Amino acid sequence: MVKLTEKMHEALKVPGKGGSLVYLATSSLSGKPNIAAMRYVDTCGDDKILISDMFLLKTKMNLKENPNAIIAICHPLEAGGGRLWAFKGKAIDIEYGFPPNFNWYGVTAKEILDGWGDWHAKEPPEEVPPDIVYPVPAQRGVVVLHVEEVYSLKLGETGTRIL
Amino acid sequence: MTIELTPRMVNWIEACGCHLCLASPAGVPNVIMARYASVKGDEVTFGLTQEEVGAIRPQLTENPWVAFGVSHVGGIRAAYQFKGTGKLMTSGPVYDSIAKEANEALAGKLNAVLVVKLTEVYCTKPGHVAGTRMDTASEGMEKFEEDLGWKDFAPPRSS
Numbered sequence: 665m666v667k668l669t670e671k672m673h674e675a676l677k678v679p680g681k682g683g684s685l686v687y688l689a690t691s692s693l694s695g696k697p698n699i700a701a702m703r704y705v706d707t708c709g710d711d712k713i714l715i716s717d718m719f720l721l722k723t724k725m726n727l728k729e730n731p732n733a734i735i736a737i738c739h740p741l742e743a744g745g746g747r748l749w750a751f752k753g754k755a756i757d758i759e760y761g762f763p764p765n766f767n768w769y770g771v772t773a774k775e776i777l778d779g780w781g782d783w784h785a786k787e788p789p790e791e792v793p794p795d796i797v798y799p800v801p802a803q804r805g806v807v808v809l810h811v812e813e814v815y816s817l818k819l820g821e822t823g824t825r826i827l
Numbered sequence: 828m829t830i831e832l833t834p835r836m837v838n839w840i841e842a843c844g845c846h847l848c849l850a851s852p853a854g855v856p857n858v859i860m861a862r863y864a865s866v867k868g869d870e871v872t873f874g875l876t877q878e879e880v881g882a883i884r885p886q887l888t889e890n891p892w893v894a895f896g897v898s899h900v901g902g903i904r905a906a907y908q909f910k911g912t913g914k915l916m917t918s919g920p921v922y923d924s925i926a927k928e929a930n931e932a933l934a935g936k937l938n939a940v941l942v943v944k945l946t947e948v949y950c951t952k953p954g955h956v957a958g959t960r961m962d963t964a965s966e967g968m969e970k971f972e973e974d975l976g977w978k979d980f981a982p983p984r985s986s
Contacts, residue, residue, distance in 0.1 A: 685902045689858050689894075691850035697894040697910075699848040699858070700951045701902035721958035730854045736846055738902035740860070750858045795976045796903055798953040815882075817860045820936060823882030 666753075666811045666827045667710040675737055675747040676707045680791040684747060685738040688715055688807070690726035690755075698722045701738050703792065704783045708771060708808070716783045717757050717805035719798065727757050733809055736817060746818060749826065753812040759805030769810040780806045830869045830945045830962050833969045837866045838981040839905035845895040846902075847873065847941070849886040849913075857886055860898060861941070863932035865925045869945045871895075871909065872921060874929025877938040880915065887913060893943045896951065900982060907961070910947040915939050950975075 668676070677683025689699040700723055704716030713735050717724065727733065733755035737747040756768050760781065764774035780786065784801035814827035832840075844862040851857075859882050863874035875883075887893075891912035897905040916922045917939045930937040948962040952975060964971045 687846045687848075687858065687896060687902065689846075689848040689856045691848075691854040691856045693854045695850045695852045695854050695890045696892050697848040697850040697856055698908070699846060699894045699896050700908055701896055701906065703903070703953075719953050719957035726854075732855045734848070734856050734858045736858045736860075738846065738896075739899045748860070792903070796906065796952060799955075817858075819862065819934065820876060820878060822859050822876065822878040824878070 665711060666814060668707060668811065668827075671747070672749065672814075673707050676705050676713055678703060678705060678787045680787065684740070686715070687736045687738050688723060689734040689736065690723050691730060691732065692726050693730045698726055703789060704787065705735075706780060708776070708779070711811045712769070712771060713751055713809040713811060714776070714780055715807040715809070716780070716803055717759065717807055718783070718801060718803045720757070720807070723807075724757055727755055727807065731755055735809055740817065748817040750815045750817055751809065751811045752815065753810045755807055755809040757805050757807050768808050771808065776806050776808060828962070830948060832866055832945070832948070833972060835972055835977065835980045836905070836907060836948075836968075839897045839901045840864050840866055840871060842982045843897050843899045843901040843905070845873065846898050847883070847893055847895045849883050849893055850890060851886050852890045857883060859883055861895070863925070863929040865928075871911075871943045871945065872925055873941045873943070874925060874933055874937050875939050875941055876933055876936040880939045883941070884915070887915060893941070895943070904979060904982065906950060906952040908949040908951050909943075909945055910949075911943040911945040913941050913943045915941055
């Protein structure tokens, strides 16, 4: 079982709290990839990464048919030694309306939605530039990635399994 | 239809590099960072190290689709997603044209280039335009950017 390190937990926070934007990569079942940057990110326990379902389109469609997903740090601070990681695993979009006791690798829908279901109020996008920030929040759920493997994206080490 | 990227897109891609996503035919994704990128017409060429090539070759040999977004601060400031089909090259005119520069950017570790012929461009800015296909916009991609108020035609030097 994967256990994220302290440095990983620190990086997997919203940028305003010292974390970083992340890329969420998914694929259709027929193999057409999709990658989009996400601001709302957090960790839950040792092996789960959470992303807000806000304005997701193809990502959402892909996850409905194929749970395989990767989260990678978008701004990996390469010069400082880095947050050069790709987190690989199975993801689900826990939307409002899921049965509260729905269980995804040990965490329930109620825990997730109670904790991160109103993410705009929890961590408002104060650091996001005005020409980028959304006018109205439109959260529909929380994507939960159960991390099964972590790979390096460091120059010369890309593809090496770290955890 | 041939895609012509806007000057803003070209500047951001070339300055920041990109996160590339490939997938197996069964839909298992894989991500690498491409630190060197060069745009010519509707093709984006990425310089890759041996390890990066090794990480994507299994997917690419079976499934040519490549999706990518701009790395670093470009993830938020350059809110685009590009899609196309990719081909690895280790020689030839395209390889030769960027080899010297790419090798320098990769600390002397250039192994191959990945040439992606673009077929789709999407806006990923949060809000009503999220997921909108830009390359089919009736008034063109530059007008699309102008309407969004994006005036930073290149990233700041520190990014």
